[in-house]
Amino acid sequence: MTINKQVLMKTRPVGMPKLTDFQIIESKMPEVRHGEVLIKILWLSLDPYMRGRMSKAKSYATSLNEGDVIVGGAVGKVINSQTHEYKEGDIVEGFTLGWQEYAIVTPASIRKINPDLAPIQTAVGVLGMPGMTAFFGLLHIGKPIPGDTVVVSAASGAVGQLVGQIAKIGGCHVVGIAGGKEKCDYLTNTLKFDAAIDYKNENIDEMLDKYCPNGVNVYFDNVGGRITDSVINKLANYARVAVCGVISQYNLTAPEPGLRTHRAMLTNQATTEGFLVFQFAQKYHIGLERMAKWIKEGKIIYKEDVVEGLEKAPEAFIGLMNGKNFGKLLVKVSD
Ligand SMILES: NC(=O)c1ccc[n+]([C@@H]2O[C@H](COP(=O)([O-])OP(=O)(O)OC[C@H]3O[C@@H](n4cnc5c(N)ncnc54)[C@H](OP(=O)(O)O)[C@@H]3O)[C@@H](O)[C@H]2O)c1
Known part of the structure; x- marks a missing residue:
């Protein structure tokens, strides 16, 4: 039985989020069903737009309810696939994987990453x-x-x-x-x-x-x-x-x-x-190709700010709202 550590939005933040707005729990992972993929989360992407998810105000991102796992982009590894599209060991990126150690998703919500192209966490940064x-x-x-x-x-x-x-x-x-x-x-x-x-x-x-x-x-x-x-x-x-x-x-x-x-x-x-x-989703392949080329040529460099451990995500997110991050803010969840 796999135990999943998760970070929830315990209470909806009012003004600047506080540590007490978040809660860390452990729950049992359900079985992976036909058409689903089980992913071990390796990296979380912490992004300012996620503050909008924590609010009820109109936003392009769906609002969270109190008690929901925080939804956000992440990079992970497939550890069980009941689909034709993915196999064990594939590295994937998904916009809604969330602040947790494991996620079960359908193929439509993830994309495969080529780990030979660049460090995998760039899939939620410079190449994401x-x-x-x-x-x-x-x-x-x-x-x-x-x-x-x-x-x-x-x-x-x-x-x-x-x-x-x-x-x-x-x-x-x-x-x-x-x-x-x-x-x-x-x-x-x-x-x-x-x-x-x-x-x-x-x-x-x-x-x-x-x-x-x-x-x-x-x-x-x-x-x-x-x-x-x-x-x-x-x-x-x-x-x-x-x-x-x-x-x-x-x-x-x-x-x-x-x-x-x-x-x-x-x-x-x-x-x-x-x-x-x-709005540019249909053209991402053009942007990704160009950015990868510029990185290879040394014309673009990128700075990452890495925080270690899922349980540090709330504190890091609050820091993002206060300018504590220096570069793309990432949480390393697992190797
Ligand atoms: N339109 C879109 O599709 C889209 C997509 C991605 C991101 N965004 C937006 O782009 C912006 C940057 O996102 P990011 O991911 O690159 O975040 P980021 O710049 O890596 O981190 C946020 C930075 O905002 C600055 N900041 C925080 N509070 C501020 C304040 N009151 N006044 C001025 N600066 C403040 C801080 O830098 P300092 O230390 O310099 O203050 C902080 O480090 C955000 O507004 C985000 O919502 C929009």
Whole structure:
């Protein structure tokens, strides 16, 4: 009898999630039935959108109920398959495998990973959802051209670090916004961004004037809130704002008053467009091939922040909401 350790949403978080909103339990795994696959979870992907699952507010991800296992992306190994599509030992990635040691799923909810291509956890990082978000969000929504000034917020995170590097490959002047000197030094010294703004310790407006003297042509917005207000005030003519995420708003219990942006959009003839990575699902193969090529050529590097042990997932998730992660946040569950 297989015992499964699982992390539940015990109570629906109000505002910033707390450790007491989560509960770790052990339960017995049911038998694997015809048409199902039993997966041993190896890596969890912790992503900001999961805060939306914990809320009842309208979101693109289905809401969890109190007592549910936390749903999220993961990479695992097939240890029992009652299907034709998968065999024991296959490495797979699934968007709904969840915070647990084992999951039983149907083939439609997973995809096979080639472990020879790259470390398997990249299937939920640079060669997975965050990578595709950066690739298609920047190129299809931001539409940068060489010489453009591209600003990206949450710039050292899973998506942001890739957005800036793709923009550099495309010949753009790249300015990252991140919290703290260590993250900003990483952006300029290691990732070769042209400039970085430490929004926690520097005046964002002054720094934007300094680093974007001709205005901002593309803003890849991961955060919303006051950082976005500042960037909107610096848009250049025909600027494109790609609205990817608003993490500064995810834990608010009441809407935050903000800038009225229509005047800036009007006078600059600018465009704001929200997007969800899934809208590009039919084209993922193109993005994955290109990202894998750039990694092989050394044009893209990626930083991971690895936390060991399933039981550490709640604390790590709370850290993600507070900027404690430095790079793509992963939980290593098992070897
Ligand atoms: N549209 C889509 O399909 C899609 C897909 C994937 C992700 N996203 C969104 O993209 C954004 C980035 O996701 P990610 O996975 O790459 O996460 P991440 O950047 O790896 O981690 C989140 C980062 O957000 C920053 N942050 C947290 N609270 C903040 C606040 N109040 N103000 C400013 N920055 C704050 C922190 O960095 P600092 O230390 O720099 O503050 C933190 O490290 C999120 O908003 C996410 O929801 C959207």
